[in-house]
Amino acid sequence: MRENRHKGGQDKFFYLTKLPYIHEIELGVASHDQFVSGDWVVAETRYGVDLVRILGLAKSYSEKSESKRHTSRILRESTTVDFEEMESNNQLSIVYEDICREKIIYRKLDMKLIKVHILHGRSKVIVFFTAEQRVDFRDLVRDLVAEFHTRIELRQIGVRDETRSLGGIAMCGREYCCHKINDQLKPATIKMVKDQSLSLNSSKISGGCGRLLCCLAYESDTYAQSRNELPSEGSIILLENIRYRVSEVHILTQEVTVVNCEDSAIKPFKVQVKNFRYQSNDNCWIETKDSEKGKEHTTKKLVMTPCGCARPEGTRCKGCTSQL
Structure with missing residues (x-):
């Protein structure tokens, strides 16, 4: 447990926390180690103050300092009132999504709405969308501010982020790895496909996002190590x-x-x-x-x-x- 403490005088405990609406994992910093996996807490995420779920204690501080994950501050443990507000916000976000779609169609914007999320305390509404090109959404923001009477933030994400956020069932019969297991999207290449002796048929090596399967990158090191121990073709x-x-x-x-x-x-x-x-x-x-x-x-x-x-x-x- 001591390895999880900051090098300074005051103890800081690092947790892996998950943002359920976008399925991203952050490093949460708390002053004690009483939280366990499955607990819900209020934290200052990179999007704003919101409810997040504890996945467990992170590793040593030296390893976390090199991590590319965003570090958020855990404010307190969640209460019944927080859960009631989260449920209310989730229901309201469904209504907001319908309004956003109407505004997007009205403005004739070439963008696809993915999800609308309302932060804890309704301090801000985040609109996630995908688009093939850069979109001028300034008029859309003004329409949404006039409709919702709160701060509006539009975030453009990629197709892999979309799949991670929405989830689904992969060809292996399990949930998408990016949605269920790991949010760190490693790049997969055609070279990995060839190294693993797989068919170049795009339908067999592509995931729900249309990109190469994430498991190609996950298994690449194992295949490379095993290949070094075996005779190569032509030997x-x-x-x-x-x-x-x-x-x-x-x-x-x-x-x-x-x-x-x-x-x-x-x-x-x-x-x-x-x-x-x-x-x-x-x-x-x-x-x-x-x-x-x-x-x-x-x-x-x-x-x-x-x-x-x-x-x-x-x-x-x-x-x-x-x-x-």
Whole structure:
């Protein structure tokens, strides 16, 4: 717990807080560590004073000082009155959204309304929208000020921010990662798609926002690390003193597809390469010996058992009692 304190004399405790209406995560600073995950507090967010939800204590101060997240000050714990006001504001924001859409259509503005949020205390109304180009919304602001009689702030966000804010179900069957897990939107590239041996079909590698899937960036480091431990395409593998060339790498299964360098009539096949190492003298990958058991791992021939399953030669089949 001491790692969460400020280096100065007064203790400061850092929490991860979530803004529910835009699904952004900020660093909240409090004078005590009594808050737990799920608590609601009133904090000075980057948009203004509002209710936020505690996700938990943040990490050490040295790590947080390098964070790009906005730091907000936690004012107090929320009360029943705060929740009643939040519910009232949420209902009122639905009415405000309809009014905003009417004003946007009236002004013939090329913009898409995403969400309207009313800050705690109704000190300000924030209008989130997307647009392909820069929009002159000064007349719209004047219309909304005359209608709502409060401060109006229009914020243009990107399509990825829109998806994070609204949420949805991804092709994997789970909620969007940016909405449920992490608000830090890492850039994904076509190179990541190729490194992970995925199809370049845009419908299969694009998320609900129309951009490349965020999970491509999340898994990129894992794929890069695994690829460094495997033979690359074009490498030579030595199996039973026969040279084979790697034609395809299967990172998830730790296998490679190889073709015979001398006899093209032999069909390509897959080889497990967990126990292979690179030998620079021969410029090829060879099988290693098991240091614990003292015997060499070799690729065993597959034969058919009486029950019809394929098993390595010399092993027992679970479906029958015969030994091969």
